[in-house]
Amino acid sequence: MTRFVENSIVFPYKRSLGPVIGAFMTGLTEQRILGIRSGDQVIVPPLEWDPQTGAELDPDGMVEVGPAGTVESWTWVPAPSEQHPLGHPFAFAFIRLDGASTPLLHAVDTGAPDALRVGARVAPRWRGSRVGHIGDIIAFVPGEQPEVDGPDSGPAEAPVTMMDYNASITYRNPVPPVLDRLREASRDQRIIGQRCPVCERVYSGGRGYCPIDAVELGEEQDVDLPHTGTITNFTIVTPVQYPGQTETEPFARVFVLLDGTDVILPYQPVVELPVGEVRVGKRVAAAWAPPNDDIDDAGAMGGAYGHLIGWIPSGEPDVEDPDLVNRIF
Amino acid sequence: MVATNGPRTDIAVVGWAQTPMVRRTDLSETQLLLRVITAALEPLGLTRADIDFTCLGSCDYITGQAFSFVSNLDAIGAWPPKRDSHVEMDGAWALYEAWLRLQEGDIEIAVVTGSGRSSTGDPTLIYPMEMDPFYLAPLGADPLTFAALQARALIQAGITDERAMAEVAARSRRDARSNPDAQVKGDADIDTLLAGEYVRAPLRRHDLPPITDGAAAMVLATGDRARKLRERPAFITGFDHRTECHNPGYRDLTDSPSTRIAAEAAGLGTSPVEVAELQAAFTHEEILLRRVLDLGGEVAVNRSGGALASNPIMATGLARIGYAANHVFGGGKRALAHSTSGPCLQQNLVCILEEDA
Amino acid sequence: MSTEPAAIVGVGQTHHKSRRHDVSFGGLVREAAFRALDDAHMTFADIDAVVIGKAPDLFEGVMKPELYLSDALGAVGKPMFRVHTAGSVGGTTAIVAASHVQARKHERVLAVAFEKQSEGNAQFALGSGRGASLGAGGAFAPFIRAYIERSGAPEHIGWKVAVKDRQNALKNPYAHLRIPDISIEKVKESPMMWEPLRYLESCPSSDGACAVVLTNEAGGTAAAADGRPPAWIIGASSRSEPPSFPGRDPVRPAACVQAAWDVYEQAGITNPRQQIDMAELYVPFSWHEAIWLEGHDIAAAGEGWRMIDDDETALTGSFPVNASGGVLSSNPIGASGLLRFAEAANQVRGAAGEHQVAGAKVALAMAYGANSQYFSTWVVASSLQPFD
Incomplete structure (x- = not known):
């Protein structure tokens, strides 16, 4: 269905x-x-x-x-x-x-x-x-x-x-199966990526295809991704008001490089991390909504992360690596 | 108006593909394009690495998202980066841009696409947004309304009647039976059609196109490369498009001067065409276009079933050019394809395809 | 190449403002078109085809506005072509218009690009109506952080660009932002919007339009003979790359570098820093000046900021950048790219007025769009063989 x-x-x-x-x-x-x-x-x-x-x-x-x-x-x-x-x-x-x-x-x-x-x-x-x-x-x-x-x-x-x-x-968009699969997996606190069978790059976010090789990625390409990572880059947005704006205070969006992978999760929200403490090299772990919570789809584009609501400081020491900041994609 | 010496490079359509034409697909626009580009390239023995230039045609308001075309870059294999462009127009105009670009002579192969999923929104709410933003859009004046007013103008002028329009619908459906990609097909009894309710008088359901999700991709190549890629490439020997003033109230709706000028500039009159694929989303548009283009009974019009059989917005025009190319691929000498945009055929494009350059 | 040479013989733009409430949507576009036609000594009747570009239709809530604007731009009975390649669209509009001439399809083409941002709200449209829209600044701030860390540039570089472009804008009667007392202090004390970008390091939101008349070799030569020097297009390219994949570098995007070298090759440029006299680069956020100086190999990787620090990119420097005031001073999004291309043309025509770069013969213009994915570049010159 x-x-x-x-x-x-x-x-x-x-x-x-x-x-x-x-x-x-x-x-x-x-x-x-x-x-x-x-x-x-x-x-x-x-x-x-x-x-x-x-x-x-x-x-x-x-x-x-x-x-x-x-x-x-x-x-x-x-x-x-x-x-x-x-x-x-x-x-x-x-x-x-x-x-x-x-x-x-x-x-x-x-x-x-x-x-x-x-x-x-x-x-x-x-x-x-x-x-x-x-x-x-x-x-x-x-x-x-x-x-x-x-x-x-x-x-x-x-x-x-x-x-x-x-x-x-009003647009009524069908949700691609890959997004639903990722969303369901997120209920069980899993982050799924997809590995391109040609170039072996792993993609997050339920894109469903590799842009380099222009091939579609199906369920057989799913791989489980780790739940910890390092902030490589970030932006702190002072919200501008417009119809439909939901934010009033400055908010952070961070880029998280997942441990042991080449995968960046881009523009991620943070949890229990004040904007003043967001920095490159900060160690973070996935934060999850309770399994029974209703999750906000925010449209077909935004639903991939499901119960993954953001990233919380893991308490580990920062990673010192001058190359980290270059990892945006 | 055309430069005296005119375009010089021979350019041909060497292949094309379209997705299944369906009332609704669960595939994203990018997925549709991934599949259809591969399907267009593979029979030619080409890969995305062979493409020198891409031009995509799509529309944010059909997709319901600003910059919706950006994710479609994922479908073209733009790594390493490609020479590329995008038009907020039907893929037929993307083809026009690629045709101009190939004239520069430094590159050989271009891929163009048209794509749209009309099923996600309500056309009666979306399309008024392309109308005059002060006088027409605020009334919710949709192209269906204008199509009905144009049909009435044609009927009042004695150019057509509701029966002739129903005959166009019946013929389209009949022809579409042999087109595996068509969405609306079958046998229709004229009197049964005419017994239907008006959707917008004098238009009935059969006078209107279906809502279709789909995409098309086409491969173009310059002369020698085209001849190596396939037997009987379809050479583009004439290509032109023209516009009219926007508000249909300011126009003579019993005529389509922009179509006539485009056809003249494309050289339609120099020798006869055997087939014509016209982007007539409404039955009366086919009758008007046929008249303006002076296509006699010997010209087979919309053998594919036309836009009345499947209407993938933003790809409908490109598909017309594809079907016309099929005629040349299959042994035909000369074919005409037409595309349009805007209310009451505001903008019209004419492309002539021939066996010889 | 067997193409017809193409020349710019007319340039026009509107006065850019936050809100051009004095004109309608169509009136705004016509204001630029008439200025370009006047400059070219032409009227609508002389034009064979119109190419129009703008950013997303959601900005004004008019779908496919080339339909409504067909008659406003005198295009009835002519081709009307609509381009949309995100922020680079104005540049691509110029390149597609040039293609009409180079392919020998038409002799005189009007290219028009515009945005009437005040009719809607860009932040809204960029988020397609959803909350927590990052805006362009939020999307680009991480790229800028990466550049700063990578190059080791001091933070005042961004402020310097912000000041320089606003000072240049004071010499441009059409520019939107006019801040006579602009200073480093003022920039650095302006609010932080998208860390590390401050308010005055960011582009404004403008209503505005730009138009350019392009013609063939005969037309360009005739204008020159009439004492109206044309700008000749000696190289042009558009390149795109996908939104994201592991390893993509938005600080030195491959599509940018390739488009630059496509153009240099066509133009016969082997040493861009020496052979090009000035550049109009798409700099919506101050640090992009350094990023694009490097992306076009005008400066070595990691060294672009030094040209700024040494005032080389000032109006009187050895390589002026954005003499017009640039996107930092006027940003009618869809037109911003064409403004770069048009300003570069005016420089080599000697028609830039108070912000003329002395002796400019060869000028580079570029625009980019989406997540640093769409690049349009051209080089114009005061003659077809400027290096002979």
């Missing part, structure tokens, strides 16, 4: 709008839809450039269009996604607003597909509270008259220059 891990990419992007898109968005808060002149055309929605030639368009050439327009083409969305403007079935349509040379794509809310046809007249249903976003128009509705949904909070107090874009995508 394949196991999956979910990983969501969620980020509130902040976009700057520049003169033309900014004016368009500001217009939306005023319940006005603006286009921009390019020769004898009026481009809607407006761009800073002519879409055919790339020529710079004059922001002073912005003109109001609509608010009503004609459906030029449409498609019915029977099962809207979470990103769509409406939670119930609707149409996406190309709407040629009165006075525009190009159609605007937006939602048309008619309840049922048979209420829609090419040539239908539609007008915007404005959100009562508008921020300067294409979603200030909830949807277009049949007819000539714009509507406002709920109490009208009026136009923006200042020109709109920025826009939020909240993207969220």
Whole structure:
């Protein structure tokens, strides 16, 4: 049975709008839809450039269009996604607003597909509270008259220059069998590496292939690795805050050369080792979570070490070897 | 627009391979590439050490991770380090870069790949992110919506109808029966297809491509080396790609001018092709492309089953070139391959493969 | 080689800042493109093909932005090509654009690279949205510790580079960081971010773009005849190596050394220290200057720091490095590589303004990416045979 891990990419992007898109968005808060002149055309929605030639368009050439327009083409969305403007079935349509040379794509809310046809007249249903976003128009509705949904909070107090874009995508990744095998082994406090049958290099972290010989490594290549080693190098990170950041205090990541091997475990956390005492040559031993603990997968990339939660000082004297620091990989 | 004296080095496709095309694989993208590169090289008696240049095509947003292509370096045998590049585009464009690079004449063999696992995310949530970030992405406007609007434009213009589109789907599935790598295949009754519900009117399920995980790898060689590596190399005699403005609202959706310009620059019109492999992920796209490329009834289009039979995003275009090369390998004279990117065929690439350089 | 010679005849860049809230995503890119076109005495109509590069799409949350930017860059009806090789991408963009000319496919190519970091957050994107992201500094700090231990360099070397590049930036009107009172004391007292790297030894996070117009021999010769000296590409290479394996050395990465010698061989360079007049090296953290001086065999192994200590890499030194202020002063990630390549071109064109290196005829530029895995390198010169 394949196991999956979910990983969501969620980020509130902040976009700057520049003169033309900014004016368009500001217009939306005023319940006005603006286009921009390019020769004898009026481009809607407006761009800073002519879409055919790339020529710079004059922001002073912005003109109001609509608010009503004609459906030029449409498609019915029977099962809207979470990103769509409406939670119930609707149409996406190309709407040629009165006075525009190009159609605007937006939602048309008619309840049922048979209420829609090419040539239908539609007008915007404005959100009562508008921020300067294409979603200030909830949807277009049949007819000539714009509507406002709920109490009208009026136009923006200042020109709109920025826009939020909240993207969220969830990925469901199958966990490669080698990672699951290593994870299970970690429950029994084993660290598994894999030996390439061609070059005999041993790889940690459940990579499942040798990058030198470009061969896959299966279960038959598994080897048990020792639980003690020496810190060869490290980094101490002062965390920067960002959405999803879990750290608040400086934290260490160390590189551990496992005893009697050529294997480095890179960027490992430490346990009961204050950042001030992390140094090259420090002797450490594996620290394990209790076998019954749930372990955090942190996605398919981070699950290889399983119950190995980090490295704890072993109390042995430091190793003095000037070459140690060069062992990063 | 093309330099007057033009590219000079003869370059040929000498082999290619693809992974099984499946709805979902448990293999990582790197593993897919490990296998498919080996599969492309082995029949030619080549190893990774023989590769002078690599160019990989993939997409972070398909994989769901920034810098996702970096671990794919593990698949190319880049030790000692390789001359290498990566495009955030279909492998067909990786091939284009390798084709340019081989023109420089100092190296002989290149490997290009395209890879993607579409099964891990929801395409309706991912693809709006390639749309205009101010006006379209925030509406969740996905390429499926735009495909439907383009299909309607073609129907309104009398260029096609829903039955003709269903016929494309049925023919693809029928042709795919003889393609062991195809994912969607079988016999389909047109009326049964037309009785299906709309996914996005006027598109029904059969008008859409499947979700596919897969990868393809292709080996290119310069003239003399190519002739030593295999009988009947498929020489690239024309190669071009062009783009259009992004927002489909600003375009005439009943036409594909970028395809026409690319085909002209690639020399399509100089002599007839016997087969064409078009990256038409939607049935109406095949009808439009056929029309724009002026392919008559005598040209066998998408005999592989095309993107409607298997659609490994970021490798779909490269596979088209592979199938076209197969035609030349197998005794054909001249074949056309096409790849595309963006909503409503925004960017189009045309590659002509021939038995003679 | 039977390739067509390629020349740079136009260079443009934006003013780089933490937040270019005054422009849109497309407006930022166009600002650089128009400056390059003006410099080349061209318009969009003269351009045959566009090559665009940037770092991960997650930085701005726009997937495959070459689609949205096709019309912004006047590419309608033309080829639009998108490169992505991690931090080296700007350099690779230049090399791929050059390839379009060298292969005789096109005569005039516009290369553009950009990043609008303020739309998102690089630390977030580098960790793909997960906690405890190391950031680039966390990933590279161990390499720097290894360099310091290996070479026995004193700790002030990193501070010196940090000061020198910020002083150079004061002569570059486009540079992001402008710290008039920059000093060794200021650097050494700045907070420790990724031990042993301090805040002022690290690159900023910038919004910015860079563009370059490349053309063929006829185009380059015509520009020269018009009194607009071109920069000729006399060597270019991109090399990559895998992320990690026992024995990999990120302090002297084999891909870096090989790319350098690919280029030297093409250019006819046997003694880089003597034959090259200046370099724009991708130095996001101060110590990388010493690391890359050695990686390009400009200094012997373990000796690169001495050139810094002796002020040889200062603007008035015998081998100036990052006269523009470098990545330490402006870092629109995807554009940072192209900025190196473009600044090197401007130096041999004599067009670098206040940060011009006197008499520069041959200049080296390099960029690198991922875990010191992707390397792009070129050498440009004021003539096609600068050593004759």
